[in-house]
Every structure is written in C-alpha cells, then in structure tokens.
Amino acid sequence: MKRVFVAATLTVLSCLPAIAQPQIDYSKLEIKTTDLGRGVYLLGWQGGDSLILVGDDGVLLVDTSVAPMGDKIKAAIARVSDKPIRLVINTHAHADHFGANEAMAKGGALIVAHVNLRERMAKGQYLAAFNQTIPPSPPAALPTVTYADTMTIHFDGETVQLFHVARAHTDNDTLVHFTRANVIHASGTFGGDGNYPFFDMSSGGSLAGMIAAEERMLSVADDKTRIIADEGDPASSEALKASRDMLATLRVRVQKLIDEGKSEDEAVAAKPTKDFDARWVHQGSFVTGDSMTRLAYQSLKGARVDAK
Numbered sequence: 001m002k003r004v005f006v007a008a009t010l011t012v013l014s015c016l017p018a019i020a021q022p023q024i025d026y027s028k029l030e031i032k033t034t035d036l037g038r039g040v041y042l043l044g045w046q047g048g049d050s051l052i053l054v055g056d057d058g059v060l061l062v063d064t065s066v067a068p069m070g071d072k073i074k075a076a077i078a079r080v081s082d083k084p085i086r087l088v089i090n091t092h093a094h095a096d097h098f099g100a101n102e103a104m105a106k107g108g109a110l111i112v113a114h115v116n117l118r119e120r121m122a123k124g125q126y127l128a129a130f131n132q133t134i135p136p137s138p139p140a141a142l143p144t145v146t147y148a149d150t151m152t153i154h155f156d157g158e159t160v161q162l163f164h165v166a167r168a169h170t171d172n173d174t175l176v177h178f179t180r181a182n183v184i185h186a187s188g189t190f191g192g193d194g195n196y197p198f199f200d201m202s203s204g205g206s207l208a209g210m211i212a213a214e215e216r217m218l219s220v221a222d223d224k225t226r227i228i229a230d231e232g233d234p235a236s237s238e239a240l241k242a243s244r245d246m247l248a249t250l251r252v253r254v255q256k257l258i259d260e261g262k263s264e265d266e267a268v269a270a271k272p273t274k275d276f277d278a279r280w281v282h283q284g285s286f287v288t289g290d291s292m293t294r295l296a297y298q299s300l301k302g303a304r305v306d307a308k
C-alpha cells in the first residue's frame with residue numbers, strides 16, 4: 001500500500017512518461033532555447049530538457065522528448081542550424097526522453113543508448129512507480145548503436161563522453177558529458193537546484209545508484225560545469241555536490257531507522273529530511289520530504305518494485 005502511496009504522490013514528476021500527463025496540451029508548449037556556448041544549446045520545455053550540439057557537419061541531439069513534441073524539437077533546432085540531425089543519444093527509457101525517436105531516425109539520425117534502454121524499449125515496460133504500461137517501440141524507434149559502460153563520441157571538434165551508471169534513476173541511464181563545452185546531461189539522476197531527485201525502482205533505479213551517479217559527475221566536473229537535470233535551468237556543480245551530500249546523509253539516517261526496526265511509516269514520522277526540505281522542496285516540487293523518505297526506505301530495504 002505504501003508503495004501505491006508513493007506512486008500517487010509522484011504522478012506529476014517531470015520525468016514521468018508523458019502518457020500519464022494527459023493534461024498537457026503539447027500544441028501550446030513552447031521550447032525555450034538557451035545557448036550554453038561552444039555549439040551546445042539547451043532545449044527546455046514543460047516536462048523535459050534536451051541538449052543539442054551544433055557543428056559544421058550536423059547536429060547531435062540528446063533526448064528526443066515525447067512524440068508530439070518531435071516537430072517542435074526539429075523546429076527549435078532549425079532555428080539555430082540548417083544542418084541535419086545526425087546523431088541522437090537517449091539518456092534513459094522514460095518516454096519523455098525517447099518519444100520522438102522514430103521521427104528523428106526517419107530523418108536519418110543514428111540513435112545511441114545504453115544496451116538496457118534498447119531492451120526496455122523493444123520489450124515494452126510496465127512502470128510500477130507510475131502504474132503505467134509503455135508498449136514496445138517500433139523497430140525504427142530503437143537505438144541502432146548500444147554500449148555497456150562508456151562510449152566516446154567525437155563530433156565536430158567536441159568530445160562527448162557517455163557514462164553508464166548502474167541502477168541510478170533507472171537501470172539504463174547515460175550521463176552525457178560535453179567536455180569542451182563543460183556541460184553534463186544528468187539523465188534523471190539529479191533534480192536540479194532546489195528539487196529532490198527521483199529514482200524509479202520499477203525501472204531498476206536505486207538510492208545507492210543515484211549517489212554513485214552524482215559522484216561520477218562530480219568527478220569530472222569543475223566549478224564552471226553546467227549540469228542539466230530532467231527539467232529546468234542548468235545547475236552548478238555546487239548544487240550537484242549539495243544534492244550528493246543530502247542523499248548520502250539521508251541514506252545514513254534512513255538506514256539507521258531501518259536498523260532500529262522502524263517501519264516505513266515510523267521512518268516517515270521521524271522526518272529524516274526535516275532540515276533538507278527548505279532547500280529541496282518548494283511550491284511545485286514533485287518529490288516531498290516524506291515521499292523522498294519512502295523512496296529511500298524502500299530502496300534501502302531492497303523493496304524493489306520489479307517490472308512485470
């Protein structure tokens with residue numbers, strides 16, 4: 001039951017596959033384009049963030065958004081480059097990150113992702129956290145190049161480093177580091193500055209993996225690095241460090257409550273996030289202190305909600 005409660009409180013998550021957000025009228029959404037320098041632009045819309053790298057030979061796109069936004073993504077790209085979209089990277093297998101894959105592939109783009117992402121897209125998914133079924137994707141939408149651990153892409157003078165982090169936001173996350181532009185797309189492993197991050201245990205995510213993912217990004221970041229979360233403005237590495245520290249502290253606190261034999265409700269009642277909520281919860285935040293505690297408790301208890 002508690003898991004159902006967590007799911008209910010999380011149904012407005014930014015990375016929530018768009019099919020569960022029927023209230024969004026995509027025809028009315030605009031894409032906000034932000035120049036991050038060295039040919040990298042942030043394409044932001046309500047519900048997600050994509051990145052593009054624009055070069056002389058073409059465009060590299062990180063995350064295609066939901067299918068109904070595909071034309072708007074293309075139009076936003078066309079406003080900064082008349083070159084074709086040559087390469088797509090999907091950061092993880094939530095539908096707001098791969099929904100317009102087929103349209104991009106039909107335009108000639110090569111799609112790159114973690115091997116687990118391709119498998120989840122091909123088989124279809126049941127996301128218990130959202131009580132949502134995503135049907136198998138058509139073959140044309142699937143990544144044609146997959147990797148397991150790391151991959152380096154050399155694209156128009158930029159070195160794009162892809163890192164897989166195990167069981168973080170999902171089991172198929174790719175962190176994308178534009179080394180020259182000093183920009184990292186965090187997949188869903190970071191909530192931005194001011195939001196608790198979310199991990200989807202039904203997609204193989206875990207608290208420990210989230211902490212490891214944020215540490216991995218910190219290991220390659222400096223004080224000028226811009227970190228791109230699922231949604232919202234770029235954040236600093238300082239905000240990422242604060243998120244990592246918060247998660248690591250929360251892990252210790254919730255583990256202590258578990259070791260003391262506390263139930264999930266008792267752990268929530270103990271308010272282990274109390275001193276964090278002012279920074280990481282604000283009006284409109286998707287994850288509250290209590291739901292963060294439930295996620296942490298369930299993850300540390302190993303109460304993974306497997307996909308059907």
Ligand SMILES: [Zn+2]
Pocket residue numbers: 015016092094169188230
């Ligand atoms: Zn997500």
